[in-house]
Amino acid sequence: MNSPAGRPIRPRILVLAPNWLGDAVMTSRSLDVLDAALGGDFAIHLAVNRAWLDLYRDDPRLEGIIPVERPGRHDGIGGLFRLGRDLSRHGFGAVLIGPPSLRAAMIGRLAGIPVRVGYRTDGRGSLLTHGLAFPGRGASHFSEQMVVLAATLAGALGRALPEGESSGRRSPLLPGCLGVPCDPGPGPAVWAFGPGATYGAAKTWPLEQAAAFIEAAVMKRGVRLVLLGDAAAGRHSPALARTSGVPWSKTWGPEPGVVDLLGRTTLPEAVGVLRRCEAYVGNDSGLMHLAGALGVATVGIFGSSDPRWTSPLGPWTSALAAEGFPCRPCFRKTCNQDVFCLETVTAAVVLAEVESLIRRRAEGSEAP
Structure with missing residues (x-):
């Protein structure tokens, strides 16, 4: 069968992306694997939360992209059936089901997709035609777990991966990511800092350490430090400004200081800012993953989560976690211990790690 343009109509496969920003970023490696194994003969489509569409809008690996409206018309029980329709x-x-939920597997079944690949989590094994045992959080990197699903889907369609494509480690990680150009104007280097973490306080670097890092970056390194995050992260601004004691503004200027854009950027605007940054520091969050994937020297700070599972991807990235705490990774939203592990991750250690990554990038060597 041929299309109106005279080209053969290729069979379609779907990747149902995870819901969180960081997980959606880490899905990219599985697209590399599918493109290598199936591209040219199969049309790869991606269903992703509308908020993250711009990550993949111009992606050359994709034939199409479908917005998932949550919040919106795909919420609730009715939304589940609407999305299936x-x-x-x-x-x-065929579909690769990225989210680990029962709901996500039901979507594939309701859509009538004959080949459904995913992990047997949340009691959904009977809804999958190719269900894999979940290896566990931190048993391997999240992106590698997604790559395993991609390889399984390719195998179910009778395709083997080309030699050297087993990890999906192509670059850049987000070849179709759209951003709004940012012009910080003349002045010193720009670094970014993300003080928030949507998941909870147990993933958030404490105020004292964060403020000390801001002070060191501005006063010792002499950079312009732009704060990025959603409106909820904006609650940190007053205390950080008061405690750090550095020049603070909501607009770009030519001198060292903080440019506070918390809650004031769309995703494409944040992408544009990050592309002008020499470095990014932040908690284990979506912005951390985005910065690393864009090639920014990125230091992720890990509290309750596990860097073995969700460390930032990219050529110049690093993950710092507290040492000597048998309770971590606990994956809790709030800490229930007498001493919060992230209180021991100092600004000096983080600053030294940033400087090391910047040197490595200047030398052309990737982070280990």
């Missing part, structure tokens, strides 16, 4: 119209032959 929406996807069923595309005639997908």
